[in-house]
Amino acid sequence: MAGRPKNEDKMGDVLLQVQHDLRQLKCNIEKVSASDEGATVDVQALDNAIRRTQRSLMKHTEDYWKTVNKQQLILPTIADLQKQTVKTHKWKPCLESLPDVHSQRKKFHGALPERKVHSSSIFHTHFVKDKKLFQYSAHYLFAPQNRSIEASVSITRYPFTIVKGQIDLTAADFRHFKLSFSLCWSNVVDALEALNKLLRDFAVPFAVVNGERLVELCLKSDYGRRKTPSAAALLSVLENQEEVSGLVSRPGQRYRESGAEAAAICIQSCWRRYLARTAYLCHCRRKWAVHVISLAWVMHTERCRVKRALQARRFNQLENYRSRAQHLAANWKHIRSSKRTIIHIPSLGFSQRRRLNTRRYDVLQNIQISRLCDVRDDNVEVIYVCPMHLGEDILEYYSSLLKCNGGDTRTSQASSCSRRFIILTPEAVDHFPTHNMCLFTLLKYSPRTLKRIRHLIQGKQAYIVGGVGHVDDLAVADELDVPILGPEPAVSQLHGTKSGGRRMFSVAGVDIPPGQGDVYSLNQLHETLAELMTQNIRVQRWLFKVNVQRGGRDTAFCDVCHLSCYSWALQRYHRYGPDLWSSKMIQEPVLLRYLNDVPEWLARYARPAKTSRFLSWSSFLKAFLRQGGVVEAYPPAESVTHLTVDMLLEPGGEVTMLSCGDRLHGSCPLDAVGSTVPQTSVHPDTLRSICMRVAQACQQHLIVGYVSVGLATFVDRGTMEQKVWAFDLDIAYSDHLATTQMLLMMTGGTLNWHTGFLEVPAPVKGKCSEYPIKTIPLTIKKIQTSLNFSLYGSRWRLQTSVSEDLQGALVTFARNLSVIHQEISSSKKQGETNFKDLIRNIEDVLQMVTQNKNRLKDKPAD
Known part of the structure; x- marks a missing residue:
């Protein structure tokens, strides 16, 4: 070559x-x-x-x-490279x-x-x-x-040495290396200076550099982005890498050359880095805190703005409600006597916790579907807002039922009734299937249904009849621009509780059970109960009622007979007598004993009235203390009759009694499953006096619309006189009133609350059925059959039985229940219904009715 x-x-x-x-x-x-x-x-x-x-x-x-x-x-060919690999003699x-x-x-x-x-x-x-x-x-x-080495591997090209971190620039090896790579020398300089500094800092006495490897390192793409390679990469270009690496990794080697200065620089750099890092972290924390504070402030201001906007909007809605209520009161007589449209929205505006914990809330809000029976008045058109989609069978059933207005089958009358009602379901029902919203809230978020209602009532006299009050009632009324026949939601929520009812009865001056309202703590419950038991020692059962409830569903009770010290307290009562017992000094030992024994007594013997609602006393107690409640005495008598009176407090100031009936109880003695209409337990004049006083007290507190009063009557064993206690006040359209409207629709009769009779016109040949005068109907729910029943939903039913007197109606009703129970049950296994308990209750009522008739016969005439 x-x-x-x-x-x-x-x-x-x-x-x-x-x-x-x-x-x-x-x-x-x-x-x-x-x-x-x-x-x-x-x-x-x-x-x-x-x-x-x-x-x-x-x-x-x-x-x-x-x-x-x-x-x-001249670069050899690939084939020559393989041939030139020969071994040399060493x-x-x-x-x-x-x-x-x-x-x-x-x-x-x-x-x-x-x-x-x-x-x-x-x-x-x-x-x-x-x-x-x-x-x-x-x-x-x-x-x-x-x-044994090969020539192509053992010979290192372009090597040069570095002694004590310094390169001899005049050395032939370094000058040859520099001359060979002069075109890319700018890339090599920085790496070479970094290598010199590394070797100088660690006092490396001697190092041999592989020039080719150094150039390859500098030309790598990885290090093209940063100016200086890492220490490990720099050490990889040395021929004596192992010796240098061992020396570099030796502890303290960094400080052998100018150790004090290097240590001072390291300490100062670490301290400055610490200070900078601390300042940076503090800055980051402050920056984060500023961001959080600013974001929270923005959200707070936005929330305040929305809150103010909502408050202003609700205030405007309330002002509009009051303005429309004044117009309704001023024109009520004209509206009542002219054609009008009633928008029935049977909403239950309970708290969110109670709504979410209630099963089948849509069915519960649809129980009052018999409000459709208002179309029996020829001047009334009904728009019924339904909380669920009804099947064709239910719609057909009510269409057929409303065509038979009091047995009148005339074609014109039947077609008129079918044209004067419409059932609407808000579209929000499909969007919120599991939220258990009240019906007014669902309607609020249903613009298409609201638009259709506005179209239907355009140019007509219309008003809304709701249910349990809710704040969204005002929003819907404002959207439709129609008045509400009812009090403000805040007023109904204040006086519609059990504690509010007791206050209202106290203002009315009617008799109420011994008790105490607004109980919110466990100590208050124990102290109140001990004091009430001491003052009313003859009461055998005490009731505990949650403030927000309808009927007797959220009620518990405890019997005094299970109290260990009750016999001792009763002996002291008989020793001193009723006159001296009112003295606080005589009552004090019994009160202290009760305070000691009441907590254990309640924990062991108190139980909910309906286990389907609360499984145990502890679960009931949580709800009782969370919502507050009432402690009341159960009437101290063996025979107690509960009755319900429904009234309409008209905006013009008049009071109309719409329904009155005696309750029938099933397995739960505190919850009604049916009633007899009209009531026969209290004299009509006495009942009218109590109702008028309650109505006047309600009107004084700005309560208008539909009101339901619960009464209990019994004979006092001390005086042998009848006593009537008012214990329940519902400011809403009641289920009892809805079933009474269906009764009046089917019979075509009217309820005369002055005489206490249900007056039905004489039967006319050719009508659907014949109904005698002075009939008493019964209602019952939760019967899974459709025979002679009105439908509430897929599982809820209503049955009506009519007769000339109370005894005949009860016998007919009990017979119907027995037949239905046998049909839905097999001979080996009886179905789970409440029929048996109700039949036993009816038998007790029949026995009492028979005894009363016999007493009247034996009583000599004056």
Whole structure:
């Protein structure tokens, strides 16, 4: 090949000469006898031999590099690379014959007092001092023996040395490296300076750099983005990487050169970094806090703005309600006597917790579907808002029922009734199937239904009849621009509770059961109950009623007979008598004993009236204390009759009694499952007096619309006189009134509350059925059959039985229940219904009616 160095074979001669010189050096060293302690080594001869070898190697090496720099570099082909990989002969000096200089260190130490050096240190020092390349060649010359290497791998191209972190810029190896890579030298400078600094900082005495590897590192794309490679990458370009890495990783090596200054710089940098990091974290926390505070403030201001907007809107709705209520009161007589549209919305605006914990809330709101019977008045059109989608069978049933207005089957009358009612279901029912919203809220979020109602009532006299009051009642009334026949939601929520009813009865001056309202804590419950039991020692049962409830569903009771100290307290009562018992001094021992025993007594013997509502006393107590409630005495008599009176407090100030009936009880003695209409327990004049006083008290508190009063009547064993207690006040359209409207629709009769009779016109041949005068109907719910029943939903039913007197109606009703129970039950397994309990209750009522008739017959006439 052209340009090959002509003197490349002389390198072998040089190496042989070096071998000869080393052997001569060995002989000179052996002349020194270990036994001759005073002998000295001829250092000058040793130095001359080394210098001669150095000059010879330097001369031939410079000639060799000159030839290499002038030759043309031609890349061999891939095939040639595989053929050129040949093994070279390595020089293997006979090192075994050399004495162990290190083992004789102590001997030489005594022999060389002036210059404490040995041959290897002198050799290393001179090589490094003059030409760094030769130290590197010597590193390979004295490599371990029997090491088989290939020429293409063992020869390192462009090597140069770094001594103590400094590069000899005049050295031939470095100048050759720089000249070879002058085109990309700008990329190498930064990495080279970083490597120098790294070796200088860790006081590395000697390092051999692989030039090609350094250039490859600098030209890598990974390090093109950042200016300085990492320490590990820099160390990877060294030929003696293991020795340098071990030295760099040695503890304390960083501070061997100018250690105090380096340590001070490290400490200061760490401290400044800590201060900067702390300040940065503090800034981040403050920035985060500012962001949170600003966001919270924005949300707060937005919430306040929305709250103010809602308050202003609700205030406007309330003002509009009051304005429309005044217009309704001023024109009530005209509206009542002219054609009008009644929008029935049987909504139950209970609290969210109660609504979510109630099953089948849509069915519960649809129980009053018999409000459709208002179409029996020819001037009335009914728009009934239904909380559920009704099936075709139910719609067909009510269409057929409303066509038979009091047995009148005339075509014109039947078609008139079918045209004067419409049932609408808000579209929000499909969007909120599991939210148990009240009906007014569903209608509020149903714009299409609202639009249709506005279209239906356009140009007509109309008003809304709702249910349990809710704040959304005002929003719907404002959207439809129609008045509500009822009090404000806040007024109904205040006085419609059990505690509010007691306050209203106290204002009316009617008799109420001994008790206490507005009980909200357990200690208050125990103290109140102990005091009431002490003052009313003859009461055998005490009732606990949750404030927000309808009927007796959320009620619990506890009997005094289970109290261990009751017999002792009763003995003291008989000892002092009723007159002295009112003294606080006499009552105090009993009161203290009751206070001690009442908590355990309640925990063991109190139980809910309906276990389907509350499973245990503890679950009932949580609801009682959360919502507040009333502690009341159950009438101290064996026979107690409960009755319900429904009234309309007209906006004009008049009071109309719409329904009155005696309740029938099933398995739960405190919840009514049916009633007999009209009532026969209280004299009509007495009942009218009580109702008028309650109505006047309600009107004083701005209550208008439909009101239901619950009364209990019994005979006082002390005076043997009839007593009537008012214990329940519902400011809403009641279920009892809805069933009474269906009764009046089917019979075509009217209820005369002055005489206490249901007056039905004489039967006319050709009508649907015949109804005698002075009939008494009954109602019952939750019967799973459709025989002679009106439908509330898929499971709720209503049955009506009519007769000339109370005894006949009860017998007919009991017989119907027995037949239905047998049909829905097999001979081996009876169905789970409330029929049996109700039939037993009816039998007790029949027995009492028979006894009363016999007493009247035996009583001599005046």
